[in-house]
Amino acid sequence: GPGPGPGPSPRGQRAVACNAKGGAVPAGKSGLAPWIPVVGLEIHAQISSNSKLFSGSQVQFAAPPNSLVSFFDASLPGTLPVLNRRCVEAAVMTGLALNCSINKKSLFDRKHYFYADLPAGYQITQQRVPIAVNGSLSYSLYIDNKMSQMVTKTVRIKQIQLEQDSGKSLHDDTRSQVLVDLNRAGVGLMEVVMEPDMCCGEEAAAAVRELQLILQTLGSSQAVMAEGQLRVDANVSVHHPGEPYGVRTEVKNINSIRFLAKAVDYEIQRQIDELENGGTILNETRAFDSKLGCTVPMRDKEGKQDYRFMPEPNLPPLILYDAKSLPANMNHQQVINIDWIRERLPDLPSVKREKLVEQYGILPEHSFTLLNEDGLAEFFESVVKQTQMKPKKVVGWILNDLLSYLKQHSLTVKESPVSSFLLADLLNLLEKKEISSTAAKQVLAELWKGEGKTPLEIVKEQKLELLQDQKELEQICQAVIDGHENE
């Protein structure tokens, strides 16, 4: 059915959509009223832990099939779930980083459905009272295509819940069968539910990217989408200003942040086109086809799915403590103290960005890009330490020269043939005015070949030294003037 009920938007201040490019989606060809796209996200992040959420089998990507499976994971009778402390800590850290209220008492439930990769016939999740609620995530994006100015937006976090991952189904269409690998079954997940506060693919992508950076900074999830550690489902609908929310569709099978933006934007346009042509939107699940760049209907949700939620009878409520409520005589290993975890949270990306701006006098846009590339901020700081050049100038070389080289050759910062030491060395030559800035770019191009030469060696080889000697310069100028006198 439709999304949140009729009436004024619950989002209050955000009345008009998508102002990253300014204004609501313009009127369609028939001159109808503008459309407001509404985008919400459900994100599943695999918890970075040694063992699974309720069992002691290992969590590892790409292992021999069914080798990381315990009797509990295979749902053999007589087995019981035992909660992994590390998974709870990961969820608390993430909740705190996203400004959530941590529920000191949360509950586990069973969500029932039949599928070959869900051996128990149900998933243990937190439907009634999840571990964290009511948070927010701030993210930045460029106001226009020129990437000159950034704007900060916020999306509300409805909740974070702990739940089990399912196994993997490999479809063997030739033999009309499915091969099931339960290695992933039971791995801990944090489901992060973002309210429908976003309005386009770019916003969704920016929000997910920021979440990814936060999770990686916390270490609660490695959040690598390519390895299935971060999965995103998008809920999309459109409506006219002042009217109730439209029917929403759920878009799945999105494998990268880039495809997320494409999938959301495609689906928004598809819905607008459909409605403007007099059609209707079905409340369905659609899959994103990355090759064709479109969404296609996925499965027929025959009527409504009834998951028959019931309390998980084998797990008592999860109780968390803080400094005030800490019980006196309890085994430390059995106690999770929210305040203790809060005190030990690392600097989040937004804080790191501000510190870079403050410490080095660079622009917020620069700081954003430095943190957006893995290892780039550290590279920058390392160069700054080894050179006399002002950080404001250094950052130009990092972002314009180094980064573009890396991108052109699809290299990560770690794989850079030019180390921070070499770049600092080069920038020192420039700073001491031993070479010109044009010459420096030439040297960098040479250094890029990774032949082991130092900047100074290259300068000497290519005779790029700037003449400093006043007398010599005068002689040259005089020679040029003399040469022209004859014309």
Next chain:
Amino acid sequence: QKVSVEVLDHLEHLALVDFRDSEGVERLQKAIQFADHLHEVNTDGVEPMDSVLEDRCLYLREDDVTEGNCTKDLLENAREKVEEYFVAPPGNIPLLKLEERDTFLQGS
């Protein structure tokens, strides 16, 4: 109050139980009647209880790898396997529509 045919059909779909004959349906009716006794108690203002364990401490396990690596044991129970994978049909086999099912509900 009898359980309707629609509800019985819905339950068979959801839980893949087979009420099969009048005895099965009667057993369900009796179970519901038995549970209905709970309504005789006034529970206004009382938090529902999920389980008698709700006051127990939820044990937290250390994040160590202590299980797994028993592929052979697990696959021993499987009727069909392919190179250490379990084999399943290509998708959920849908329950036949009410009219086509060979159960009590199908009868008049």
